[in-house]
Amino acid sequence: MNIFLTVKNMQAFTQEPNSMKPDIHPKYFPDAKVICSCGDTFTTGATQQELKIEICSTCHPFFTGEQRIVDTEGRVERLRRRYNLNS
């Protein structure tokens, strides 16, 4: 019985892609432009035409293998100024 129900539900997910319920989904942009603060741009699928991001896979330390502090908002600099710390 359980197996029968699972197979039946899977059929619902493998139907035609245009079988979504109308007027409840946001507009989908299959070629949305992503702009990173490092200057890199690429396209992705999104519900907005353009996305501005602070970090991406080109500049994130995890992908670059580089050990550095990611400080796009100037927080480290502000803390140093506040406590008169010089690096």
Ligand SMILES: [Zn+2]
């Ligand atoms: Zn980036």
